[in-house]
Amino acid sequence: MAKPPSKRKKAISASSSDDTPPNNLTQEENPATATITVTAVEVPELTEQEISDRLHLERKVERAFFEAGKALAQLRDRRLYRSTHRTFEEYCRDRFGYTHRRVNYLIAGSVVFDNIVTGTNCSQNEEVDETGTNCSQNGEVDEMGTNCSQNEEVDEMRTNCSQNEEVDKTRPNLSRILPTNEGQVRPLAKLEPQQQVKVWQRAVQEAGGKVPSARIVTDVVQKIMERTRIPNTYQLGEVCQILAKDNPELRGKGGCWAIVSVVNNFSCSVRVWDGEYAVGLQHLKSYDYLPSECEQMQVICDRISRVYSRGLEESVQKFLESLGKLNRAYLTALEEKLLKVLESEIRD
Template identity: 55%
Template sequence: MSNISSERNLLPPKSDLEANQTTPVEVVSSSELTTEEWSDRIFLERQVERAFYAAAKALKALRDRRLYRSTHATFEDYCRSRFGFTHRHVNYLIAGSLVVDNLMGTNGSQIENSDKTGTNGSQVENLDEMGTNGSQIENSDETGTNGSQILPTSERQVRPLVPLEPEQQRQAWQKAVELAGGKIPSGRIVQDIVDKIRERTKVPNPYRLGEVCTLLPKDNPELKGRSGCWGVITHVGDYSCTLETWDAEYTVKIEHLKSLELLDNDCQFMQQLCARLRRLHEIENRDIAVDWLCLGLGKQPLPYLSPLQEKLLADVEQEYGLR
């Protein structure tokens, strides 16, 4: 409890009214934190700022126990304000920690020391045994179910494993460690192993021609800056698709796509809109305002235009003789 005790000065001070009361009265609303919850929150926040695994476990505890509720309405707002984390990044961290649990064969119980999820700070104290670089999970004598004590130290190393079944995760990680010469493999090595597993298992491509999807850059440098851009699938391969956006075509793996799950009529509208934007983009010596309009609509994944948006687009098309 030494770490928690050292943080007592950070707890909200009691008011003078509370200090003068002769009979202690504790009034806790649904949004207020108890003293012990404040201690736990401060400690867990310190873990989030440290190693990937400890951070993920701390975030999960903060989320599950709603320790953000006294200052933020949602967990997403709390993570963005307190740590600068997007909702997607937090999901990656937590999902990655579950993969590590599987690789250790512990479901998290080893790291949390089988604590019964008490609220007195004992559960979060065990997280500090991780250290600041994830070394504990690498050195523990009981960690490896894969014949190795080498375990991930970065979320990116395990991100490709998330979609796999637990047994496939362990097999893929073991193979990646072997290819890395018995050292911690890079995310690229792990991704290559996962791709080969998919080739063997023949996972069907879930997308279809004409479907409207958004791009998910993830770890693909070619998609940097394209997050949220929508487009229409023009080719479906075994493990990839070609997506046509307002200004380019991208052939990407299926994990870099997210379907908007639109009805057929809505897909047809988006297909027509994409074609209209592409015609404008192909005009030489066009005004820069054209690209501003196309860029805005090209990141608006909605199967309709507002009356003003339709008027602006139609006026620009008429300006360049496309109507």
């Protein structure tokens, strides 16, 4: 019968080296010889399979960006970091030197990459089948456009794509031109999957049938927006920075982050910690946060607003206002702890 996974139990033991209690005291009565044991919270150890999977995924993180994003998502979702680190953010910083935002960009970039591969394959009527053979004329390919070669290593075809800006010089094919770094797909993250495919194909054409740079992709996105005559490109839920400039109505709000709640033709209604304001487009600057980061900021905004509206001491209000000027999409451990304390105060 297979032995179930063990659990770690941390204990601290301290005792005296003298076996004879002085002054005729029993061991229980004598603190010098008493043994103290402190048991920590039990954490399930990684199984042998999980250890193997973690090492395999860590190797993938150090390769192409789309493989890194997929591997990081698995490491996060399966909590394969738990044997060495308390949080996923700490693990990524210590193991790979990645910031919280860098990890989010890689994960989002891998999703965009798959959308481009899948969508481009489906648009190529003459060279498409269910296994994505249009991405390889000399090997077996899975539906993600990856050269499997009948083994676990699924990156051979994609690695070829990343090492060659022009996959087939004699016969350019949009389905063969794939992104080679995360920056090239970052401008596409906020678009719908179908739009991502169209913008990428257009960018490939702009680059002369080669892998387009991030600048070219960004230019194509902007051209499409101009062509559709959308004066306001902000989206509901997007996080922006307020640029007060010479606007007296925004006094005290310069540098604060705000969440777009209403999109008008040439202005937006935005939420900050103490209310809602109508702000012209010239007074807003997007933080270009990922959708997941925007959702995090909405939750933080709601929490700060609830506490701020209770009119606590001035020092507390100043602390909440400082949270309203953060240039990151998360709270530190200390900020989170302080905010929870304040939330408990208003519930009592």
